[in-house]
Amino acid sequence: MNRLIDQLVVKNDTKIVFLIMDGVGGLEIEEKGGTELQVAHTPNLDKLAESSLCGLLDPILPGITPGSGPSHFALFGYDPIEANIGRGILEAAGINFPLTPKDVVARINYCTIDKEGKIIDRRAGRISTEDNYRLCKKIEQNIKIPSGIEEVIVRPVKEHRAILVLRGDKLAGDIEDTDPQMTGVPPLPARALSKESESTADLVNGILSQIKSILSDEPKANMLLLRGFARYRHYPSIEERYKMKAIAIAVYPMYKGIARLLGMDVVEGPQNIKEEIDCFKENFPNYDFFYIHIKQTDSRGEDGDFDAKVKIIEEVDSYIPEILELNPDVIVVTGDHSTPSLLKSHSWHPLPVLIHSSFCRRDMVKKFDEISCAQGALGRMSMVHLMSVALANARRLIKFGA
Amino acid sequence: MNRLIDQLVVKNDTKIVFLIMDGVGGLEIEEKGGTELQVAHTPNLDKLAESSLCGLLDPILPGITPGSGPSHFALFGYDPIEANIGRGILEAAGINFPLTPKDVVARINYCTIDKEGKIIDRRAGRISTEDNYRLCKKIEQNIKIPSGIEEVIVRPVKEHRAILVLRGDKLAGDIEDTDPQMTGVPPLPARALSKESESTADLVNGILSQIKSILSDEPKANMLLLRGFARYRHYPSIEERYKMKAIAIAVYPMYKGIARLLGMDVVEGPQNIKEEIDCFKENFPNYDFFYIHIKQTDSRGEDGDFDAKVKIIEEVDSYIPEILELNPDVIVVTGDHSTPSLLKSHSWHPLPVLIHSSFCRRDMVKKFDEISCAQGALGRMSMVHLMSVALANARRLIKFGA
Numbered sequence: 001m002n003r004l005i006d007q008l009v010v011k012n013d014t015k016i017v018f019l020i021m022d023g024v025g026g027l028e029i030e031e032k033g034g035t036e037l038q039v040a041h042t043p044n045l046d047k048l049a050e051s052s053l054c055g056l057l058d059p060i061l062p063g064i065t066p067g068s069g070p071s072h073f074a075l076f077g078y079d080p081i082e083a084n085i086g087r088g089i090l091e092a093a094g095i096n097f098p099l100t101p102k103d104v105v106a107r108i109n110y111c112t113i114d115k116e117g118k119i120i121d122r123r124a125g126r127i128s129t130e131d132n133y134r135l136c137k138k139i140e141q142n143i144k145i146p147s148g149i150e151e152v153i154v155r156p157v158k159e160h161r162a163i164l165v166l167r168g169d170k171l172a173g174d175i176e177d178t179d180p181q182m183t184g185v186p187p188l189p190a191r192a193l194s195k196e197s198e199s200t201a202d203l204v205n206g207i208l209s210q211i212k213s214i215l216s217d218e219p220k221a222n223m224l225l226l227r228g229f230a231r232y233r234h235y236p237s238i239e240e241r242y243k244m245k246a247i248a249i250a251v252y253p254m255y256k257g258i259a260r261l262l263g264m265d266v267v268e269g270p271q272n273i274k275e276e277i278d279c280f281k282e283n284f285p286n287y288d289f290f291y292i293h294i295k296q297t298d299s300r301g302e303d304g305d306f307d308a309k310v311k312i313i314e315e316v317d318s319y320i321p322e323i324l325e326l327n328p329d330v331i332v333v334t335g336d337h338s339t340p341s342l343l344k345s346h347s348w349h350p351l352p353v354l355i356h357s358s359f360c361r362r363d364m365v366k367k368f369d370e371i372s373c374a375q376g377a378l379g380r381m382s383m384v385h386l387m388s389v390a391l392a393n394a395r396r397l398i399k400f401g402a
Numbered sequence: 403m404n405r406l407i408d409q410l411v412v413k414n415d416t417k418i419v420f421l422i423m424d425g426v427g428g429l430e431i432e433e434k435g436g437t438e439l440q441v442a443h444t445p446n447l448d449k450l451a452e453s454s455l456c457g458l459l460d461p462i463l464p465g466i467t468p469g470s471g472p473s474h475f476a477l478f479g480y481d482p483i484e485a486n487i488g489r490g491i492l493e494a495a496g497i498n499f500p501l502t503p504k505d506v507v508a509r510i511n512y513c514t515i516d517k518e519g520k521i522i523d524r525r526a527g528r529i530s531t532e533d534n535y536r537l538c539k540k541i542e543q544n545i546k547i548p549s550g551i552e553e554v555i556v557r558p559v560k561e562h563r564a565i566l567v568l569r570g571d572k573l574a575g576d577i578e579d580t581d582p583q584m585t586g587v588p589p590l591p592a593r594a595l596s597k598e599s600e601s602t603a604d605l606v607n608g609i610l611s612q613i614k615s616i617l618s619d620e621p622k623a624n625m626l627l628l629r630g631f632a633r634y635r636h637y638p639s640i641e642e643r644y645k646m647k648a649i650a651i652a653v654y655p656m657y658k659g660i661a662r663l664l665g666m667d668v669v670e671g672p673q674n675i676k677e678e679i680d681c682f683k684e685n686f687p688n689y690d691f692f693y694i695h696i697k698q699t700d701s702r703g704e705d706g707d708f709d710a711k712v713k714i715i716e717e718v719d720s721y722i723p724e725i726l727e728l729n730p731d732v733i734v735v736t737g738d739h740s741t742p743s744l745l746k747s748h749s750w751h752p753l754p755v756l757i758h759s760s761f762c763r764r765d766m767v768k769k770f771d772e773i774s775c776a777q778g779a780l781g782r783m784s785m786v787h788l789m790s791v792a793l794a795n796a797r798r799l800i801k802f803g804a
Contacts (some may be wrong), residue, residue, distance in 0.1 A: 004462075004466065004483060005465070104699070111419075130787050155459070189501070299550055320790070359429060359745065361429060361430065362773075375774070375777070377776035378782075379782030380782070381782070385463060385464035385465060388465025389465040390465075392465040392466070392467065392749075392750040394534060397467060397747055398467070399467045400472055401468060401470075401473075401482075402469045402470070
């Protein structure tokens with residue numbers, strides 16, 4: 001499917017905005033009187049929905065609860081199952097680590113182990129970011145690089161989180177987590193999930209035993225756990241595929257990371273929704289595609305804080321007029337997946353979406369929420385097609401076949 | 403998917419009618435008060451919709467604007483991406499040229515070039531069809547057939563349009579158009595798009611240089627442009643796949659061409675909607691599957707003439723009682739793609755569809771238009787499944803699996 005779209009793309013000067021409220025999809029809580037979107041007072045989104053095409057999106061497939069990685073790939077029109085990649089790579093891209101095709105990356109959690117080697121704190125007492133920097137340097141300076149690897153790189157992310165990068169010609173990333181996800185047991189060995197990854201897993205185990213002695217004199221972070229192994233892979237960029245100059249406006253590193261993997265320019269700076277919208281307005285003349293990512297809808301959903309999630313939705317609603325004022329050719333409002341406060345986690349529920357352009361069929365939907373949008377003329381669609389519909393509305397796709 | 407349907411098909415004596423209004427899907431124009439279908443007065447279609455299953459169809463995939471070729475393949479249950487073929491073949495089949503598996507075909511536009519070889523008229527002043535016949539004969543009589551080719555055939559279509567057929571054992575059709583789609587430049591050379599097509603492209607260029615001298619004494623049509631190269635391929639016929647004797651009732655050659663490629667009987671004669679309906683009635687006893695193609699909805703959409711498209715829809719509506727009178731087991735009314743007057747071109751918007759049979763679930767749709775049908779119980783479906791649903795309603799599909 002991807003190939004078909006790519007063949008039909010043409011360049012023009014239209015602008016597309018994707019306003020993505022992470023985890024915006026919700027579930028009804030009876031005492032609250034509806035879902036988060038139903039309860040929120042969103043006059044601007046509702047008015048926009050009234051003059052838009054509305055529907056529901058399945059991020060991956062019905063019933064599948066996606067992580068942020070695959071759901072974002074779907075959002076940008078990349079097959080989310082085929083494009084899926086380990087979190088290590090997303091994390092590395094998030095801190096703008098210069099990845100190369102030789103890299104296998106895993107996330108690090110510094111942890112505390114007891115004398116018997118059993119984990120007693122999976123987050124090493126949430127050490128400071130400063131300590132994290134010191135520990136990463138300490139490992140890099142003391143490690144003996146085994147043959148078969150060119151470089152071992154350890155980079156801090158935040159608090160107890162860091163990344164491990166192994167650089168070499170014949171490395172593979174199909175390796176199980178060493179984090180057992182519980183205390184009272186020792187870290188797991190790195191186990192290869194494919195024949196091809198066996199030698200890399202052996203190298204990782206050697207490195208882990210070195211790290212154990214390097215960190216042995218540390219009071220808290222005397223070991224580390226590895227998760228989300230992945231080998232770097234190249235994705236064709238948004239610009240290559242869709243001939244659009246793309247900018248990502250996000251606060252959280254992981255979303256910046258995905259955007260970077262897809263070749264978008266990533267803004268550093270904005271720390272809240274207001275600053276993100278300001279940044280969007282500033283950059284409006286210079287780009288074709290705008291990915292605006294709002295994290296807090298997901299965070300409040302994960303907290304199970306229905307009212308706080310409602311408030312974030314209402315805050316986003318208040319900025320809709322500022323987006324409309326710039327008159328982009330296509331505006332898409334949706335999320336990347338659902339995070340109902342009721343579940344305190346990502347979920348499989350499809351997401352409401354509205355698509356606004358001069359060439360959309362207006363349907364009868366008058367409110368932007370999960371139940372109203374289910375009546376929309378877009379119907380229920382796989383999220384991977386959203387970019388095609390946006391490109392079509394931006395008149396950026398030519399006809400297929402004679 | 404195709405294979406599954408084919409395995410389940412059984413023969414019986416039910417009859418299926420596909421009434422296809424080309425390009426019927428539209429977009430709202432505010433001053434007009436809706437889309438073409440919404441504005442049209444269609445009491446018969448509306449009444450039929452009321453007792454039918456309604457929904458929306460995506461010809462190819464969301465966002466994709468189809469040419470008539472792929473959308474018709476989808477209509478008849480052939481994977482439109484896999485089945486897609488160059489226009490040359492459709493054109494040749496349209497004039498009932500007896501294609502063979504050895505043929506590579508391209509469309510010809512006779513054109514006028516100046517002394518420097520630059521195109522000054524891409525249609526050679528729209529020469530008469532008579533002239534066209536004469537030119538085709540002139541080329542055929544004077545051309546020296548290069549080794550590697552068995553036959554070079556040139557057949558007139560209409561006005562300045564003709565087809566070029568190269569017949570030979572090792573020819574391939576993956577060749578770019580020689581039509582630069584503009585004047586003031588010379589025709590492009592035939593360039594191979596695959597390694598396999600390189601020798602054929604060389605042969606085409608040799609033939610083109612011969613044709614240039616053959617036509618050099620012509621006042622207007624002193625050169626030609628080639629488009630839509632394609633090698634013939636065999637499609638399993640409607641009769642082979644669905645065990646139905648099928649007839650196509652269409653006015654325009656290209657639609658007859660597609661029908662012929664799929665092994666339908668093609669009626670020659672009808673020149674307007676009334677004559678098409680008469681022809682349908684005449685042939686009703688003798689066939690199982692009836693493809694009735696109405697071209698003008700698309701033509702008026704391409705003209706951007708909203709009111710004229712409305713009128714055509716109303717004319718089609720007036721013939722619905724005559725179709726119902728014959729009491730076919732399944733009636734499907736839809737289009738092959740949308741051609742909104744607003745856009746003056748094919749578009750990506752899904753199409754309204756109604757399916758009428760004794761075994762359809764009736765939904766709450768009471769009007770046959772894009773917005774009403776979006777509320778239908780069929781939902782939004784890929785067009786390639788339409789034939790399966792029609793066959794099921796005609797009781798022509800047995801159970802899959804035990």
